Amino acid sequence: MIQQKAHDIDYIYPGHVGCPGCGAILAMKFALKALGEKTMVVIPACCWGILAGPYPQTSLKVPILQAAFATGGAMASGVRAALDMNGDSETTVMTWAGDGGTFDIGFQALSGAVERNEDFIFVCYDNEAYMNTGIQRSSSTPYGARTTTTPGEGWKKTRKKNIIEALAAHRIPYAATASIAFPDDMIRKFQKAKDMKGGTRFMHVLATCPPGWGIPSEMSVRAARLAVQTNIFPLYEVEDGIKYTLNYEGSQPVDEYLKLQKRFKHLEKHDFEDIQTMVNDDWDLLRGKAGV
Ligand SMILES: Cc1ncc(C[n+]2csc(CCOP(=O)(O)OP(=O)(O)O)c2C)c(N)n1
Ligand code: SF4
Ligand SMILES: [Mg+2]
Numbered sequence: 001m002i003q004q005k006a007h008d009i010d011y012i013y014p015g016h017v018g019c020p021g022c023g024a025i026l027a028m029k030f031a032l033k034a035l036g037e038k039t040m041v042v043i044p045a046c047c048w049g050i051l052a053g054p055y056p057q058t059s060l061k062v063p064i065l066q067a068a069f070a071t072g073g074a075m076a077s078g079v080r081a082a083l084d085m086n087g088d089s090e091t092t093v094m095t096w097a098g099d100g101g102t103f104d105i106g107f108q109a110l111s112g113a114v115e116r117n118e119d120f121i122f123v124c125y126d127n128e129a130y131m132n133t134g135i136q137r138s139s140s141t142p143y144g145a146r147t148t149t150t151p152g153e154g155w156k157k158t159r160k161k162n163i164i165e166a167l168a169a170h171r172i173p174y175a176a177t178a179s180i181a182f183p184d185d186m187i188r189k190f191q192k193a194k195d196m197k198g199g200t201r202f203m204h205v206l207a208t209c210p211p212g213w214g215i216p217s218e219m220s221v222r223a224a225r226l227a228v229q230t231n232i233f234p235l236y237e238v239e240d241g242i243k244y245t246l247n248y249e250g251s252q253p254v255d256e257y258l259k260l261q262k263r264f265k266h267l268e269k270h271d272f273e274d275i276q277t278m279v280n281d282d283w284d285l286l287r288g289k290a291g292v
Pocket of ligand 3: 126
């Protein structure tokens with residue numbers, strides 16, 4: 001008889017209400033493959049609040065706590081404390097928040113939890129805008145992207161907030177980026193985060209969003225892969241805020257990634273060049289921190 005391996009088990013039921021090609025669904029699938037059934041998921045308001053289903057229906061095979069938009073860090077701290085009081089040190093607590101619930105309104109609760117070094121994993125599945133309410137810009141929306149609330153010429157003129165650096169500045173025990181297009185790397189990092197009990201761990205997963213980004217659903221994983229291959233979304237880990245490890249070195253021009261998506265279709269040649277310069281500068285900084 002063939003033994004079922006832990007990673008063969010899927011903790012998402014078929015029949016969820018996600019858009020075809022939703023990167024956030026794949027992200028949850030890989031995260032739970034690594035964390036396993038002894039996981040409790042805290043979900044602040046976001047697309048995943050809908051994807052998880054209205055109680056008593058659910059698309060997940062693990063317990064879910066729906067939380068107010070700003071409270072991902074605080075709610076997970078409380079769930080951890082309740083489990084500890086019941087003598088359960090085995091269950092992993094994971095906050096699963098969008099970029100709005102992490103970079104913006106959720107940031108103070110996250111920062112507070114990290115400063116207290118609460119024992120849980122905070123995951124940001126980052127689709128780079130407020131998708132659930134109609135593609136409004138967030139501080140994670142990248143330079144050059146058009147949203148339904150980008151003032152000026154209709155596209156964002158400021159850079160995406162660097163959330164990993166903000167968390168590293170807290171001297172968080174573990175912060176890492178991950179991609180749905182690199183599942184082995186992603187599952188390894190979630191397993192590492194799970195095994196590092198005793199402090200806050202932060203995972204930043206780029207989650208492609210076909211309607212929000214203007215890509216065909218079948219291009220979702222390709223877009224995620226190109227984000228890494230162009231160094232727009234580098235794969236790396238930071239331990240204790242200071243020890244940097246790069247997991248992949250991209251070499252593709254940023255145009256390959258940008259031209260795939262309608263949210264960047266207004267950009268001209270000189271805009272692509274500006275973005276390439278920003279990406280190169282960030283990549284050089286990162287290499288310097290990793291000492292390579
Ligand atoms: C205090 C508060 N303000 C606004 C909302 C409405 N709201 C629900 S989800 C959401 C956007 C969430 O964006 P993000 O965290 O990026 O997740 P996504 O929808 O993109 O998956 C907003 C504004 C809310 N639920 N609570
Ligand atoms: S709007 Fe985007 S993030 Fe939300 S379910 Fe659809 S594809 Fe996923
Ligand atoms: Mg979002």
